Amino acid sequence: MHNYKLVIFDWDGTLMDSVDRIVFSMQATAVALSLAPPAYHQAKQIIGLSLPKAIATLFPEANEEQVQLLTAQYKHQYVEVNTTPTPLFDHALELLVNLKNEGKLLAVATGKARAGLQRVWLASDTEHFFHASRCADESISKPDPDMINSLLAELKIEKHQAVMIGDTSFDLEMAQSAGIDSIGVTYGVHDEEVLSKYQPKAIVGSLAQLHQLLLNRAVKG
Template sequence: MNVKVVIFDWDGTLVDSVDHIADSLHQAATELGYPALEREAYRDIIGLGMVEALEKLYPGISHVEMSAIRERYARYFFSKVTTPQNVFVGMAEVLADLRGAGRGCSVATGKSRRGLETALVSSGLGPHFDITRCADETRSKPDPTMLEEIIRFYGIEASEAVMIGDTRYDLDMAQRIGMPSIGVEWGVHQREVLADYAPHAIVDTVPELRRVLGL
């Protein structure tokens, strides 16, 4: 692909964190008396901002109840530090090679700013990115606001960037502003779900991603 900027989702795309997020949500909610949900329900909301995720998991939840779950979730989630070993094999090299080729790299994530800042440092990936945007400072996926802010930063059109993600929310967000996307199958949603959003490609290995990106 001949694009100037590559935008990455974080959880499930760059970092193997999906199970830890699901476990933390399950533990936080059930300890506060909320019903245990199927594991797939917790996985399916990964990529959304926390407010939107909890509203989908527990319809009708109040802001007070949501705050209690979020506080307990943070306690469990931050008990485990993201390390370079949690980065999917080969993805750090993809970032380095993109930068070496003169392409911009950025992150658009449903994580909070606090969560992303911590992970950028502890994973070792932080220096690769020019700009990062989080759900709690813009709008949650699939609203494309964070993508619009990123391309405005670079001074480019949506067609000159590509969004890479593992969820329907990533690809839906890109489709809404005419940005090409690439779905990866090593995270939350599989090919049949990702295909609904007309991605440029769907890949199931990092070498395949490198090929699509022309690395």
């Protein structure tokens, strides 16, 4: 596990604890537009998809005008209205620091738009850890392998040298389709039963466990 040259992270639910904020913002979006809000579990399942694909999944009967309104309202709710904290998960910084100190290349493949990733990078002061990134508004949405394939090409990494780490079936299916290894984490959106369907090399329940797996030593503290 510690021989990978490139470690690709999902963001929401993998490095950042943002699941509640996403779900609550999506529910508030529906209420603001006089639509029936999705249940918590239902809204949670779209995390990782691009926003257009997420909205199409949750509101399949919405017409084009409603989709545009839903998109704009969700962005308003998430950025300007919702105040649910979105901290990094415990041991996220230690993991990033130590992976970079080991000479690993780090990347992000996220369902966020570029503006959203830049916003959370600024808030968490983590952009400097990553050598490359792919966002949902500049790539084909997960689980298509486009994000991974373009990262491998940019960083000149062979498939056997890379691993994808994520908390959703979309992350692991994307890795499987791209032909690279994956590791599932269960503290985000999907549980071990769902993640195991995509044949990850491992499934862990914390970033401390992931640190042990990738660096072959326990996280300090």
